[in-house]
Amino acid sequence: MAKIAFLFPGQGAQHIGMGKVIASRFPAARQLYDRASEILGFDLASVCFDGPAERLDTTIVSQPALFVSSLAALEMLRAEKPEVVDGCAMAAGLSxxxxxxxxxxxxxxxxxxxxxxxxxxxxxQQAADANPSSMVSALLLNPEQVAKVRDDAASAGQIWVANYLCPGNTVLSGDKPACARAAELIEQAGGSARVLTVAGAFHTPLMASACGQLEEALRTVSIQSPRIPVISNVDAKLHDGPERIREILIRQVTQPVLWEECVRTLLSQGCDQFYEVGPGKVLKSLMKRIDRKVDCQTVNDD
Incomplete structure (x- = not known):
């Protein structure tokens, strides 16, 4: 019998129209958008379904939009294949x-x-506005080559490795001049550079000013021990209690995302059937680079 794991996408997977078909077909999904709009103070469904892209792509909007749209996709899966949702043994999410x-x-x-x-x-968003910064993917390079790019680009400014996504796909993050220099060095090393459309240097110390606000927000909500194991981006280990969850989520803002290691943890725990639940197919693509033998299905209306 398959051991099921769910994967939830992160910022960058958003696109105009996400969730529109799901919300029209499944009342439970539509209710999530309606409840979200009351909490957020604006019509989230309208932005997700119709844009404009300039607003949807902002960090302030894209994060709640992806959160809600992924849970809406989960409601579609729950309605169509309840046994899959009930049978999910573990979960992880990118950022x-x-x-x-x-x-x-x-x-x-x-x-x-x-x-x-x-x-x-x-x-x-506030931290990004205070520090002009960027992120750039280093594709087709090995870890040693990426480390050299980072070291050499540091002459132009602060720069760190922010995401370890899969073999041949690592994301660097830092000051804009350093990221621009990194993009040049990646191409010179025989790789392919792709500047990401994000507000700033996420998962680096440049986000440190966001930690206090996040800690305050996490202290105001009730957190329980998860009913199934959830793998942490920070250390690729299982979350194990409310206080540890708070600590890890705060650290996640300034520390690199160990996505490849998260997936390998799930595989080591016996997971052999994966579902990417939410907009896009990024995590399925990463899975192919991590272990192409593993089945990963997408759950969305793309």
Missing amino acids: LGEYTALVFAGAMSFEDGLRVVQRRGEAM
Whole structure:
């Protein structure tokens, strides 16, 4: 019998139209958008379904939008294949997606999770506005080559490794001049550079000013031990209690995302059937690079 794991996407997977078909077909999904709009103070469904892209792509909007749209996709799966949802044994989420995974696992309520995600997006946007910064993917390079790019680009400014996504896909994050220099060095090394459309240097010390606001938000909500194991981005280990969850989520803002290691933890625990629940197919693509033999299905209306 398959051991099922759910994967929830992070910022960057958003696109205009996400969730529109699901919300029209499944009342439980539509209700999530309606409840979210009351909490957020604006019509989230309208932005997700119709844009404009300039607003949807902002950190303040994209984070709650992806959180809600992923949980809406989960409601579609629950209606169509309840045995899959009931049979899910473990979960993980990429950056923002870790919050979605924790809500699915019962560690936080939908409402509390959304309030924290909203505060997280606001705090990260403020930190990004205070430090002109960027992120760039280093594709087709090995870890040693990426380390050299980072070291050499540091002559132009502060820069760190922010995401270890899969073999041949590592994300660097830091000051804009350093990221621009890194992009040049990646190409010179025979790789491919892709500048990400994000507000700033996420998962680096440049986000430190966001931690206080996030800690305050996490202290105002009730957190329970997850009913199923959720893997942490920070150390690729299982979350194991409310205080540890708070600590890890705060650290996640300034520390690199160990996504490849998270997936390998799930595989080592016997998970052999994966579902990417939410907009896009990024996590399925990463899975192919981590272990192409593993089946990963997408759950969305793309």
